[in-house]
Every structure is written in C-alpha cells, then in structure tokens.
Amino acid sequence: MSQPANVLAQTANFADPASYAGRNTLYWRRNLVICVIGSFTTLVSLSMLLPFLPLYVQQLGVTSPAAVVQWSGVAFGATFLGTALTAPLWGRLADRYGRKPMLVRAAVGMAIVMSLIGMAHNVYELVALRLAAGLIGGYASASIVMIGTQAPRERAGWALGILSTGALAGNLAGPLVGGFLPSLISIRSTFFAGGAMIAVAAILTVLLVREDFRPASDVKNRPAANAVASKAANRAVTITLLLTAMMVLLANMSIEPIITVYIGHLNVPADHLARTAGIVMACSAFGSMLTAARLGALADRIGSWNVIIGCLVLTGLVMVPQAFVTHWWQLAALRGLMGMTLAGLLPSIAKLVRHSAADHESGKMLGYLQSAQFAGQVVGPLIGGFIGVHIGLHSVFFVTGSLLIACAVLGQWARNRPGQAA
Missing domain, CATH: 1.20.1250.20 (MFS general substrate transporter like domains)
Known part of the structure; x- marks a missing residue:
C-alpha cells in the first residue's frame, strides 16, 4: 500500500x-x-x-x-x-x-x-x-x-x-x-x-x-521535506496523541490513592497491608518491563496506530475485572496484565509524535508529550481519589477503563484522517 x-x-x-x-x-x-x-x-x-x-x-x-x-x-x-x-x-x-x-x-x-x-x-x-x-x-x-x-x-x-x-x-x-x-x-x-x-x-x-x-543546518536551514511535513501535520491528530498519553498515565495512577484501602477489603491482614499493596503496585511496572521493547518492535513492523488502538482496547477491558476481584493475588495478576498492555502505548505514541513533526520542532513536540504524561501522573491520583470517595472504589476501574476505550475510538478517528501513516 x-x-x-x-x-x-x-x-x-x-x-x-x-x-x-x-x-x-x-x-x-x-x-x-x-x-x-x-x-x-x-x-x-x-x-x-x-x-x-x-x-x-x-x-x-x-x-x-x-x-x-x-x-x-x-x-x-x-x-x-x-x-x-x-x-x-x-x-x-x-x-x-x-x-x-x-x-x-x-x-x-x-x-x-x-x-x-x-x-x-x-x-x-x-x-x-x-x-x-x-x-x-x-x-x-x-x-x-x-x-x-x-x-x-x-x-x-x-x-x-x-x-x-x-x-x-x-x-x-x-x-x-x-x-x-x-x-x-x-x-x-x-x-x-x-x-x-x-x-x-x-x-x-x-x-x-x-x-x-x-545549528546552521539543523535550526536555520529547514529542508523542503520538513516544510512539507510541517504543513501537513494535523493539529487535531497531535492533540489526540497527547491526550492519549495523558490518559495512559492517568489510568495507571488512578488507583494509587485507593489501592491500600481496596486491598484491605480483600481480607488482607492489617500488618501485611502495606507490603501487599507494594507488591500489587509493582506488578504493573513489572508487566510493562516484560513487553515494552517487544511491543515497540511490533509497532515498527505493523504500524504504531495498530499497536496504540489495540493496546488501548485491551487495557480498557483488563480494567473492568479488577473491580470484581475477591483476593489480592487476582488484583496483582490483572495489574501485571494491564502493565503488559500499557507498555506498547507510550513508545508508539512517542514515535508518531516525533515523525509528525519537522526536525527543527521534534524536541519541542516530544517535550509537550512528556508534559502530557506527567500531567496524567498528577491528575490520575486526584481523579481516582475523588471517584473512590464520592462514587465508590469499584467505580474507579469502570471510569478509567471507559476513558481508555474512548481514547481508542478517538485514535481510530485520527488514524483515518488524510495523510496519516500507519
């Protein structure tokens, strides 16, 4: 094609x-x-x-x-x-x-x-x-x-x-x-x-x-190809990628304020609560470590949009059963699985953001991407804590899962816009 x-x-x-x-x-x-x-x-x-x-x-x-x-x-x-x-x-x-x-x-x-x-x-x-x-x-x-x-x-x-x-x-x-x-x-x-x-x-x-x-060539002289790329870059698509990056970290961090309380409802002894919560939180990072490089390489082969949309859907679906666990190890396993699907998102998003920008603006655009990710880390615990207090602990998983599915739909729309690579 x-x-x-x-x-x-x-x-x-x-x-x-x-x-x-x-x-x-x-x-x-x-x-x-x-x-x-x-x-x-x-x-x-x-x-x-x-x-x-x-x-x-x-x-x-x-x-x-x-x-x-x-x-x-x-x-x-x-x-x-x-x-x-x-x-x-x-x-x-x-x-x-x-x-x-x-x-x-x-x-x-x-x-x-x-x-x-x-x-x-x-x-x-x-x-x-x-x-x-x-x-x-x-x-x-x-x-x-x-x-x-x-x-x-x-x-x-x-x-x-x-x-x-x-x-x-x-x-x-x-x-x-x-x-x-x-x-x-x-x-x-x-x-x-x-x-x-x-x-x-x-x-x-x-x-x-x-x-x-x-500096003379990388800043002052802007090749014609970069001029074309800059002109063709779609602001709406870039915003979609930045929003998705923020939602990825938001979803991962939303459970942080409530995880100890949530695990306490799973019949974990009080003297083991902090240690168990630490294990559960670590499972997400461990799962991501296992698949980050593999999913990044997969994005090189089949296209970044395919990996982004697929991982968003899978992560959103994995969020739902976390609301129904009855033992802490079930939550740990699901958080590890969620980490494995989350891992494909940020490298693929970074790749698309980088290649949607001209060379002389690539650092700035990747800087905006980092801001979006850290904003998700700040906002995620705030939203998770608010939902957990005012709506219920289980609702945190439903809300964040829904946000990820919505990002997948938004990503599919962005992918179909003219001039977008896979």
Missing part, C-alpha cells in the same frame, strides 16, 4: 545523511545504552524515597499524622508538576542547542538537587527542592528527545521501548532500594547516595554520549 506523499518526504529526509538523524546513525545505539543507564539511575533516585518519605517529613518537624500524609503527597507530586511545566522548554532548547547539553543539564542538576534534599531543614525546603528536581531535571524526558530524533524510523519503536524499559525498571527498583537503604546509612545519607548515582550517570553522559549537531 503506497504511503501519502508527505510521509514519503518525511521518510526520505529521516534517512538523508545531511539530516540530524542521518548524521547520528553511528551514535544512536551507544547513546541508547547510556540513556537507559541514566534513566534507570535517576528514576531510582527519585522514587526510592516513597517508603520513607513520611518518616523524613516527621524528621523535618511535622507531627500531626494528617499533616504528614498531606505534606508527603505534596512533596512527592511536586517533581511531576515541575517536569510537566518545563519539559516543552527543554525540548525547544534541545532543538536549538542540541540534545546532549540537555542530558548533561538534567543529570548535573538532579545530582545537585538530590544531595541538597538530604540537607533540608524543614518541609518547605523539601517541597521546594522536589519541585526544583522536576524543573531542572528530566533526564528520562531528555533521553526520549535524543533517542526519538536519532534512531532510524524503522527502529524507533524498538529503541523507545528499550528506553521505556529502563525507566520502568528504575521506578520499580527505587522503592525496593528505599525500603532497606535508610536502615543501613540513615535517611539523609540515602539522598546523598542517590545524588552520587546520578553523578555517575552525568559522567557517563559527558564522556560517552555522542551527537553531531549543526
């Missing part, structure tokens, strides 16, 4: 040795390895405070149990908010000054801020520093911009899937590390250890990441 002319023009430009991707053909595999390592270490450092965050808040002088919970939530969400606000800016600067400087900026900035968190004197400093980590950092986001613009079109889905696996592994390992490290070296020293891990990623990035960025 022949592709539309604008898609052929995009493909031709993407393989052009004079283009940014063409000049970096020799570097993208090594850069992918370093970006996976850096994404893993930075996300381990950011997520490892989950098990002991309330304890640290207490150390900083908060005594009321309700205030401890409130400030812990604010401190944890501040990083997501900061990243959502600045991701488009860093993406735009990556288009102007290159992708590697953004990686170095994120790694160095996060290493400094993470160490400073270990020296916080009060809860206000903790929240401010967590916000700064999001505003200044974003190594995983910068990695998506670099790999998304360097990897060949026919390997982009697989590469972004591998990168997603590293990020998921970091989010999974972080709470495990945070569960035992403070007892060995103290809570404050744990932050210093996290800063040291990110510093190692910064050194690897400076020494090993390679990029052939030429």
